[in-house]
Amino acid sequence: MTINDFEKKYNKEDINEYLAQVKEQDKKINSFLYLKKDLSKEIGVPIAIKDMISTKGIVTTAGSKILENYIPPYNATVIDKLERNGYFVIGKTNMDEFAMGSSTENSAYFTTKNPKDLSLVPGGSSGGSAAAVSAGFVPVSLGTDTGGSIRQPASFCGIVGFCPSYGAVSRYGVIAMASSFDQVGVFANNIKDTKAVFDTIRGKDEKDATSFDLPSEKVSESNIIKIGIPENILEGVSKEVKIAFENTVTSLKKNGIEFVQVANTNLQQALAVYYILVPSEVSSNLARFDGVKYGKRENAEDLIELYTKTRTKYLGSEPKRRTIIGTYALSAGYSDKYYKKANILRQQVKDYYTKIFESVDLIMTPTTPTTAFKIGAVQTPIELYLGDIYTTVTKLAGLPAISIPANTNDKLPVGIQFIAGHKKDLQLLQISEKIEQCLQTY
Amino acid sequence: MNYELVIGLEVHIQPNTKSKMFCSCSADIFAAKPNSHTCPTCLGLPGALPVPNKMAIEQLIKLGFAFGCNINLNSKFDRKHYYYPDLPKGYQISQYDKPFCVGGKVVLEGGKEIRITRIHMEEDTGKLSHVENKTLVDYNRSGMPLIELVTEPDFKSLQDLDIFTRELRLILRHLNISDADMEKGQLRLEANVSVRKIGEVNLPNYKVELKNINSFKFMLKAIEFEFKRQSEILESGKTPAQETRGWNENKNETFLQRTxxxxxxxxxxxxxxxxPILLKQSYVDSLAKCVDDLPIIKRERLKNELGLSEHEINVFINDLGLLKHFYELIKLSEIVNAKDIAKKLVNSKESQKLSAQEFFDLLKNEKSSVITNIDELKEIIKTVITENQKAYEDFKNGNENSIQFLVGQVMKKTKGKADAGVVINIIKGLNGNSLN
Known part of the structure; x- marks a missing residue:
């Protein structure tokens, strides 16, 4: 269901009927943690919001038990912008706890199901937002992407998922997981809707010192689009992904898009860097959830016991794991070996991309090495981390990237990732519209 | 065995700003209702973000200029982590390896030099209060800007410390960096105190941190106490423990807070x-141009350009409002000279409250009505001496205070119309028997 479809299908009178349908159908999918009870006063296009984003007066849990009772007294900047510009929040969507995970199985509440096949995960961490669009509950939704949390579930659910440049959208009011990586982005069924929402939420925010306005130059229509494919990029991917990727190249070539092979970065190393830096920031950002000011609190005899009992009981195992890793990586004597070294390598990844984008408009990779996996199938954290190999690396450089569904004969969707240079978000969306057309006519 | 003190200072200064360090909450928090000056950012609510306060950073850089520090053009903020209920985020935003200012020094009266290690910016914490068996937190102070100044361990005596602190407070007020009111917590001192044998050049291998002492008087007492305590430990052949100590004003002794x-x-x-905060040299230069003169320069100017006395200079330097008023009067005055204005302002509190017009009228009236007839004045002085034989005898025996008393009596009799300078000359002239 696109924005256009929604506007054609529902009018103001039957908006609560629409809500009732969503509520009923979501019993199978479990995409929402919270749905509004009455939409009769709402005007505009419904949008589902990942529960990582603060909504004034509406419980915002970040998928965690520690915030089960937390009601923000303020709106995130993106929510204010949406509500002022023709959108209304229909509800809050399920996610992996504090956005740590790739399947929603780390949600402290329940696991969301993939609308394309209920035995499969929808991906994560923004799994609820992806499923809500994929199931046709809403035309658009917001997610957050720290290492692939928008693009991977978009790929698994067969929709468009866009992660903007770091800083293109305000993070004010977005619960922090890893502050130098986190970015709000959009799920939709097509590029037009993606762009509509993105244009609404983007821009410099006085309350976010890392935010900025994007330059607005466009790609000239007469230019031949040049896409780089990193060498050996299909190494280790599943058969379905390989076929979908190659089909996409073929159809884009037919439409006059040029392809060149470019150097690959060391993806394994990038993943290692990511899993040092992100937990380091996590260990810092999660420190405020201590039971003192808001959220859940356990009774205790003294302060240390209050902290320990509260955090032990209400934080899940993945937030605990990353807090421990991050605390270790930042500790005196280890910080040079891990945190600082990882930052040096992060700069190398940035330099790698800068060089590549001197000669190509976009880089194309699979979004994920495989299609959606079965609920309960992935056993170890390392297996899950490896699934993020194509999406984490762009975040080291804060680049904009989009996952677009490929044409596939297979039942399960496959997403193709297109990456652009820093702050080239508008050019990426412009070219994506063309890519979308090519894939539709194929 | 003789010992000497080795003291380094950590000074926290709350700069004058309109808003807090990283949010738009009003910084006017003194005596405000608990938690009335808070927002998502200074409460550490999930998702809230910090945006640095430009004015606070400028205040810090001004202080850097005062001490001749190097201003870091490439600076940044860091997170400092620890858990405590008055720290809502679980970390304090501070500066670690790239503070705004490094190096610098101040030369104290008497030539003693104190080196400044660094000056950095950070945010303040909330405040805990313990009521019965409960602990309450007030986050009004949370996120208030704090300038932290760290000195090298260059202080060897309480006098050094006293002079430095006075001078620092003057600088803060004259440059309008901070009101530096210790009672309001706008100026907080922490001292790292150790003791070594006189003649020893190496720094001691331990230090005791004196913290949470909210009055300068108590800080001096605490250091004095520590000098004795640590000397005794050293004398017995042991080394004092590395620890944080506070001051118990009832028992007049320091006590252990934390090992x-x-x-x-x-x-x-x-x-x-x-x-990262990247400052342009041109911006720093333009800031430097706007900074008010240091008290030491103002002192020299009052002395060299206007010829004021040491006492008058001290009064003006310690009372910024009065100094400002003084300069305004000079600007407005056409005939009266600066020395007369200064003299009147310093000697008469009432005159300080007058408008410029009233002030000049007063000076004019006094001048015109002053007793110019020396013989008339001599007669009055003689009467005063007769009535105050004892004071006159004391004066002759060298008691300087007595002459002030006698002048006072003359003023009383003439209803203030005598010129004090002339009266003193006449009284002193008495010794040379010229009263007739």
Whole structure:
């Protein structure tokens, strides 16, 4: 269901009927943690919001038990912008706890199901937002992407998922997981809707010192689009992904898009860097959830016991794991070996991309090495981390990237990732519209 | 065995700003209702972000100029982690390895030099109060800007410390960096105190941190106490423990607050929510141009350009409002000279409250009505001496205070119409028997 479809299908009178349908159908999918009870006063296009984003007066849990009772007294900047510009929040969507995970199985509440096949995960961490669009509950939704949390579930659910440049959208009011990586982005069924929402939420925010306005130059229509494919990029991917990727190249070539092979970065190393830096920031950002000011609190005899009992009981195992890793990586004597070294390598990844984008408009990779996996199938954290190999690396450089569904004969969707240079978000969306057309006519 | 003190200072200064360090909450928090000056950012609510306060940073840089520090053009904020209920985020935004100012020094009266290690910016914490068996937290102070100035351990005596602190407070007020009111917590001192044998050049291998002492008087007492305590421990052949101590004003002694057997691990890392602060040299230069003169320069000017006395200079330097008023009067005055204005302002509190017009009228009236007839004046002085034989005898025996008393009596009799200078000359002239 696109924005256009929604506007054609529902009018103001039957908006609560629409809500009732969503509520009923979501019993199978479990995409929402919270749905509004009455939409009769709402005007505009419904949008589902990942529960990582603060909504004034509406419980915002970040998928965690520690915030089960937390009601923000303020709106995130993106929510204010949406509500002022023709959108209304229909509800809050399920996610992996504090956005740590790739399947929603780390949600402290329940696991969301993939609308394309209920035995499969929808991906994560923004799994609820992806499923809500994929199931046709809403035309658009917001997610957050720290290492692939928008693009991977978009790929698994067969929709468009866009992660903007770091800083293109305000993070004010977005619960922090890893502050130098986190970015709000959009799920939709097509590029037009993606762009509509993105244009609404983007821009410099006085309350976010890392935010900025994007330059607005466009790609000239007469230019031949040049896409780089990193060498050996299909190494280790599943058969379905390989076929979908190659089909996409073929159809884009037919439409006059040029392809060149470019150097690959060391993806394994990038993943290692990511899993040092992100937990380091996590260990810092999660420190405020201590039971003192808001959220859940356990009774205790003294302060240390209050902290320990509260955090032990209400934080899940993945937030605990990353807090421990991050605390270790930042500790005196280890910080040079891990945190600082990882930052040096992060700069190398940035330099790698800068060089590549001197000669190509976009880089194309699979979004994920495989299609959606079965609920309960992935056993170890390392297996899950490896699934993020194509999406984490762009975040080291804060680049904009989009996952677009490929044409596939297979039942399960496959997403193709297109990456652009820093702050080239508008050019990426412009070219994506063309890519979308090519894939539709194929 | 003779020992000497080795003291380094850590000074926290709350700069004058309109808003807090990283949010738009009003910084006017003194005596405000608890938690009335808070927002998502200074409460550490999930998702809230810090945006640095430009004015606070400018205040810090002004202080850097005062001490001749190097201003870091490439600076950044860092997170310093520890858990405490008055710290809502679980970390304090501070500066670690790239503070705004490094180096610098101040030369104290008497030539003693104190080196400044660094000056950095950070945010303040909330305040806990313990009521019966409950602990309440007030986050009004949370996120208030704090300038931290760290000195090298260059203080060897309480006098040095006293002079430095006075001078620092003057600088803060004259440059309008801070009101530096210790009672309001706008100026807080922490001292790292150790003791060594006189003649020893190496720094002692321990230090005792004196913390949470909210009056300068108590800080001096605490250091004095520590000097004795640590000397005795050293004398017995032991080394004092590395620890934090406070001051118990009832018992007049320091007490143990926290032992520091291991170094704290604050897990500093660059604050990702605030991009590095890159200052342009031209911006720093333009700031330097706007900075008011240091008290030491103002002193010299009052002395060399206006010829004021040491006493008058001290009164003006310690009372910024009065100094400002003085300069305004000079600007407005056409005939009266600066020395007369200064004399009147310093000697008469009432005159300080007058408008410029009233003030000049007063001076004019006094001048015109002053007793110019020396013989008339001599007669009055003689009467005063007769009535105050004892005071006159005291004066002759060298008691300087007595002459002030006699002048006072003359003023009383003439209803203030005598010129004090002339009266003193006449009284002193008495010795040379010229009263007739």
């Amino acid at each position: 520091k057997e291991t170094a704290d691990d604050y897990r500093y890392f660059p604050e990702p929510d605030i991009p």
